[in-house]
Amino acid sequence: MSTDSLDQAAYDHLWMHFTRMSGYRDSPVPTIVRGEGARIYDRDGKSYLDGLAGLFVVQAGHGRVELAEAAYKQAQELAFFPLWSYAHPQAIELADRLADYAPGDLNKVFFTTGGGEAVETAWKLAKQYFKLVGKPMKHKVISRAIAYHGTPQGALSITGIPDAKKYFEPLVPGAFKVPNTNFYRAAEISGVPALGEDLEAFGRWAADQVEAMILAEGADTVAAVFVEPVQNSGGCFPPPPGYFQRLREICDRHDVLLVSDEVICAFGRLGTMFACEKFDYVPDIITCAKGMTSGYSPIGAAVVSDRIAAPFYEGTNYFPHGYTFGGHPVSAAVAMANLDLFEREGLNQHVLDNEGAFRATLEKLKDLPIVGDVRGDGYFYGIELVKDKDTKATFDDDESERLLRGFLSKALYDAGLYCRADDRGDPVVQLAPPLIVGQAEFDEIEQTLRSVLTEAWTRL
Numbered sequence: 001m002s003t004d005s006l007d008q009a010a011y012d013h014l015w016m017h018f019t020r021m022s023g024y025r026d027s028p029v030p031t032i033v034r035g036e037g038a039r040i041y042d043r044d045g046k047s048y049l050d051g052l053a054g055l056f057v058v059q060a061g062h063g064r065v066e067l068a069e070a071a072y073k074q075a076q077e078l079a080f081f082p083l084w085s086y087a088h089p090q091a092i093e094l095a096d097r098l099a100d101y102a103p104g105d106l107n108k109v110f111f112t113t114g115g116g117e118a119v120e121t122a123w124k125l126a127k128q129y130f131k132l133v134g135k136p137m138k139h140k141v142i143s144r145a146i147a148y149h150g151t152p153q154g155a156l157s158i159t160g161i162p163d164a165k166k167y168f169e170p171l172v173p174g175a176f177k178v179p180n181t182n183f184y185r186a187a188e189i190s191g192v193p194a195l196g197e198d199l200e201a202f203g204r205w206a207a208d209q210v211e212a213m214i215l216a217e218g219a220d221t222v223a224a225v226f227v228e229p230v231q232n233s234g235g236c237f238p239p240p241p242g243y244f245q246r247l248r249e250i251c252d253r254h255d256v257l258l259v260s261d262e263v264i265c266a267f268g269r270l271g272t273m274f275a276c277e278k279f280d281y282v283p284d285i286i287t288c289a290k291g292m293t294s295g296y297s298p299i300g301a302a303v304v305s306d307r308i309a310a311p312f313y314e315g316t317n318y319f320p321h322g323y324t325f326g327g328h329p330v331s332a333a334v335a336m337a338n339l340d341l342f343e344r345e346g347l348n349q350h351v352l353d354n355e356g357a358f359r360a361t362l363e364k365l366k367d368l369p370i371v372g373d374v375r376g377d378g379y380f381y382g383i384e385l386v387k388d389k390d391t392k393a394t395f396d397d398d399e400s401e402r403l404l405r406g407f408l409s410k411a412l413y414d415a416g417l418y419c420r421a422d423d424r425g426d427p428v429v430q431l432a433p434p435l436i437v438g439q440a441e442f443d444e445i446e447q448t449l450r451s452v453l454t455e456a457w458t459r460l
């Protein structure tokens with residue numbers, strides 16, 4: 001198709017995700033045609049730094065021929081077979097490998113095609129597990145404010161973003177929300193000013209809110225707690241020291257499953273294969289997807305402990321759940337090749353070696369009047385924008401609309417940086433580049449943000 005026909009067809013036929021389509025009636029959809037390393041290219045050949053690894057996905061970078069070849073080879077050998085009573089070596093080997101990477105007794109892998117399905121799977125599994133062990137009332141779930149866990153109706157119930165849910169209510173009942181670990185706004189969230197000065201005490205308080213919710217709902221009705229190691233929505237909230245250890249104790253005390261939603265954080269985003277390793281806790285289930293193949297083919301998984309899987313392996317019991325494309329042979333083969341590449345190139349170690357430099361480079365932006373906070377871990381950062389640094393006052397709806405939607409996203413893109421300005425919580429710029437980048441790209445990100453955010457400030 002010619003450029004003009006592509007633009008017209010995009011508006012006429014391609015319904016984009018989480019996108020205001022009206023914005024593309026008169027202006028073309030940005031169209032990316034190629035990627036190489038940490039850079040992507042539009043159809044005019046203009047290059048952009050991929051500051052978001054596509055969508056927290058392309059860990060190994062773009063244009064990796066060996067991943068394309070793994071897909072090509074597998075499609076020739078066995079393009080498709082399901083995991084319904086039959087298996088194929090690619091899914092078996094990948095499950096074995098994920099079990100090796102996972103901590104504790106997390107040894108059983110249930111494949112899906114993406115992250116939301118993995119979350120959906122984990123909730124269904126938790127519900128059925130408690131029925132099988134004679135605690136049939138345990139079915140509710142607890143998750144955190146502003147957290148995103150996917151769009152299937154169960155996963156959307158677990159999601160804590162009111163705007164993402166409101167049109168689809170009533171959703172699956174039984175999902176309750178507790179505060180997240182946004183330390184920048186700890187005093188505001190907790191109503192206790194002293195917690196804004198004491199990270200560990202804030203972490204204890206935040207974990208205790210989970211226990212309070214379990215008790216308020218009745219421990220004999222609560223099945224699971226879903227948390228991301230570092231919460232993405234709202235702008236990268238790392239866990240305070242001790243938070244996950246306390247959460248683990250609380251879950252154990254009340255026989256509630258701890259689900260670590262690592263759809264973003266696994267596969268090197270924080271410098272470890274699974275992110276619970278970074279913060280030293282062992283969940284009952286890990287949900288993961290995105291980076292498993294670096295995006296060269298879709299796949300997701302729920303990695304489940306032997307303890308939780310045990311009753312499903314008894315007698316006539318089984319888990320009546322699955323997906324045609326779950327654990328697709330091509331995706332599984334690509335995942336194996338991707339994980340080989342991780343090992344060979346030491347991608348996790350590269351992130352661990354460079355995360356301090358990434359943080360230090362981004363923190364330079366704190367001298368700008370619009371930058372309230374820089375937070376994150378590994379290669380995963382959020383930069384919170386404020387209109388008054390002293391009071392931490394955020395933007396009203398109108399200002400957010402003008403600043404984020406009307407100016408920032410496009411200005412960053414025009415300046416050669418693909419990333420996201422997000423206002424699902426307080427307004428943030430999200431950064432999660434491919435794991436192959438180093439100081440040169442950190443500097444490029446910092447300089448582009450500096451010039452665009454300086455301009456944004458003058459427009460307020």
Ligand SMILES: Cc1ncc(COP(=O)(O)O)c(C=O)c1O
Pocket residue numbers: 114115116117119148149150151228232261262263264289290
């Ligand atoms: C933490 C988390 N859980 C679940 C999902 C849903 O994953 P998917 O879009 O693959 O369904 C996402 C997507 O960004 C996510 O970040």
